[in-house]
Amino acid sequence: MKTNMIAAGLFLFCLLFTTTSPLFAQSHSHKRPKKGINLALNITNKKKQPSRTYLNLGIISNYSCLNGLGINAISSVTHYHTKGFQLSGLTNITGLHTKGFQLSGIANITGRNSNGIILSGLMNVNGGSQNGFAFSGIGNMTAKSQRGVIISGLINIANERSSGMLLSGIANVSKQEQSGLMVSGLLNASGDTVRGLQLTSLLNIAGKANNGIQLAALGNINTTNRGAQIGISNYSAENKGVQIGIANIAGEGRKGLQFGIVNVSADSLSHQIGCINITPQTRVQLLISSGNLNKVNIAARFKNRYTYTELGGGAYYFDLDHDLSASAFYRAGLYYPILSRLEISADAGFYHIETLDNKHNGYPARVYALQPRLNLEYRITKKLGFFVSGGYSWTRQYKHNHTFERKGTFEAGLVLF
Secondary structure, rough: OOOOOOHHHHHHHHHHHHHOHHHHHHHOOOOOEEEEEEEEEEEEEEOOOEEEEEEEEEEEEOOOOOOOOEEEEEEEOOOEEEEEEEEEEEEEEOOOOOEEEEEEEEEEEEEEEEEEEEEOOOOOOOOEEEEEEEEEOEEEOOOOOHHHHEEEEOOEOOOHHHHEEOOOOOEEEEEEEEEEEEOOHHHHHHOOEEEEEEEEEEEEEEEEEEEEEEEEEEEEEEEEOEEEEEEEEEEEEEOOOOOEEEEEEEEOHHHHEEEEEEEEEEEOOOOOEEEEEEEOOEEEEEEEEOOOOOOOEEEEEEEEEOEEOOOOEOOOOOOOOOOOOOOEEEEEEEEOOOOOEEEEEEEEEEEEEEOHOOOOHHHOEEEEEEEEEEEEEEEOOOEEEEEEEEEEEEEEEEEOEEEEEEEEEEEEEEEEO
C-alpha cells in the first residue's frame, strides 16, 4: 500500500535522480575530479596534503582544496573540500564536502555534504546531505538528507529525510521522514512519516503516517493519520486523528473524527459529523414517494443507528395545473423502533426549488423551503416497506425576508432495500 500511494512522487524522484546518479556513484567510490585546465591566480600552501588554496581568482580553476576565497568567471573545481566563499559564472564542483558560501550562475555540485549558503541559477546537487540555506531556480537534489531552508523554483528531492522548511514551485519529495514545513505548488510526498506541515494546492502524500498537518486544496493521502488532514478529499487507511473535507475516506478509525459533507469509514464505531455518513452498519435505501408539494420524489436514505440522512429530488413542487418545476432536497433526522416492524421518526429538510417556466407566470426564478416532518414507517418485508409523513413547509425567496408560501405537507411512499 505504501508503494502504491507514493508511486507518483517516487516516479518523479527517479526521473530527476537519474540525471545525478553518476555524481553520487563517484562520491561513494571516493573518486575525485580529474585534473583539468587551470586559468587562475592562486595563493596556495603546497606543504599541506592535500594542498590548500587560500585565494583563487581566475576564469577556470581546477585545484585540490579551497580554504578561503575563490572567484571564477566560468567554473571552479576543487578535488577535495571547499571551505569559505566560492563564486563562479557557471558551475562550482566540489569532490567531497562544501562549507561556507557557494554562488553560481548554473549549478553547484558537491560529491558529499554541503553546509552553509548554497545559491545557483538552476540546480544544487549533493551526493550526501544538504544543510543550511539553499536556493536554486529549478531544483535542489540530495542523495541523503535536506536540513534547513531549501527553496527552488520547481522541485526539491531528498533521497532520505528532510527537515526544516522546503519551498518549491511544483513538488517536494522526501523518500523517508519529513519534519518541519513542506510548501509546494502541486505536490508534497514523503515515503515515511510526516511530523510537521505539508501545504500544497494539489496533493499531499505520506507513505507511512501523518503525525502533523496535511493541508491541500485537492487531497491528502496517508496510511495512518494521527494528525489532521484538511482538503477537498482525504484518504487514510487508518484514521486516529481528524479528517476535514468535502469527502473523507478511512479504513479503521474508531478513535478518529471525520468532519465533512460525505464521510466513509470501514469502522462502524468511527466518529462522523457530516451530511452523509457511511460505515459498515449503514443501510442505504431507495425512497419513492408523492405528496401535496413534490408530486414525484426519489431519494437515497443513509440509515445509521437511530439517525439517518436523505438526499434526493422531485418534480412539480407547485400544483399540477402549473408548469413543471424541479427541486433538490436534503433531510436529517432521528428514528426509534416502536415495534419489530414499525418505527417513528422526525426530520428537518431543506429544499431548493427551480420554478423553471413558472417564472413567466409571476413566480420567482428560484425559492427555498424549510420543512420539519413526523413520519411512521412499516416494514412489509426485509427489503420493502412504506411510510407516511406529515409536517409543515415555509417557502421563501432567496435574499427576501418575507414568506412566499406556507402550508401543511403530506407525503407517502415506498422504502426499498
